Amino acid sequence: MSRRPNTSRRFGDSVGIPFVGALHTKSRQSPLLSIGLVVVGALLILGYVYHGSGGGSGDIAALNRLDGGVSCTLELQTLIPILKKAYGESMRKVLHIGPETCSVVSQILKEDDTEAWGVEPYEMDDADANCKSLVRKGVVRVADIKFPLPYKPKSFSLVLVSDALDYLSPRYLNKTVPELARVSADGLVILSGYPGHKIAKGTELSKFGRPAKFRSSSWWIRFFIQTRLEENETAIKKFEQAAAKKAYRPACQIFHLKPLH
Structure with missing residues (x-):
């Protein structure tokens, strides 16, 4: 990028x-x-x-502006320490879904007592040696998230999603989001772009054949209610407390949801 x-x-x-x-x-x-x-x-x-502040999560909005757009996957990588504070033991077995998932998975694996897997929803034409190794080991998969995931219910304690759902139409969102919640035991965290924001160059081309469509927070909340997904208020409070200590300023919308079961 x-x-x-x-x-x-x-x-x-x-x-x-x-x-x-x-x-x-x-x-x-x-x-x-x-x-x-x-x-x-x-x-x-x-x-x-x-x-200026140690390259921490508080700088992500400025970094995105310098790049000319917003990458929620880039932002997610800066959020790992904050999420670990908010979710604690629920960060022990994590699934990430989104572009550049090899980078996210590699970073999560550096955390103590944490396992991580990834699903890349786009083709990986320029994967590096580390990413190819993760794919060979089955840690990272390339899969179309419009279809059911090849995992059993509650396979992961926490599921993280970035730069993937903004490309899906409501028709596919109705199937995909409940499917993501199905494989989660403790929670689902979704990062979505704000309406009116420009997407970062590294993720601006959709392999789904449609441009990103950023929805408002009210739109997402109505959607979650319709799909019987509830906000995880406990996780939200812990996340906000940890974020305040890091002076974190979000460049993307972040939703904390309970698993669907």
């Missing part, structure tokens, strides 16, 4: 600042100085955004 920050700054005349005159003189003599200042400024801003 490329990031091309387009940052420029005009240095106006300032009275009382040493060497301003010399700076303007050298700028006229060599335009490379102005270009160099712009490049350095861009690098400093990018470094500040990412490292």
Whole structure:
């Protein structure tokens, strides 16, 4: 995923600042100085955004803006520590569904006493060696989530979904979301884009043959009620407490649901 920050700054005349005159003189003599200042400024801003608070989850919204769009999968990767605080033992056996699931699964596997599997809903044309290894081991599968998942009920303690449901029509959502809840024992966490937001370049092309359609929170809540899914209020409170300590600012909508059984 490329990031091309387009940052420029005009240095106006300032009275009382040493060497301003010399700076303007050298700028006229060599335009490379102005270009160099712009490049350095861009690098400093990018470094500040990412490292300003330790590269933590509070920076994800700024990182998404720099990229020109929102990736809920990228955001999910920053949320792993917060989710672990909120769900505790329910993070022991996790299934992730969404693009770049190899990266998400690899990160979750780094957590102590945590197992992870993934379902990639799109073709993996440029999978790296680590991802191919996870596929060979059966840890990651490539599957069309419009059809039933090849897992038994309650196979996973927690199911995480990102950048996948926004591409489905209501017809398929009615089948897919209950299916995701079926394989969960403790909870289902769904990340969805906000209406009016631009999707990140890495996930903007749908293999389902339709563009992403971001729905409002009220639309999702009505949908959950219709499909007999309840919000997990206990998990929501714990998540909000853990998020507040990390100064986390969401770039995507996050829904915490109870399993369907």
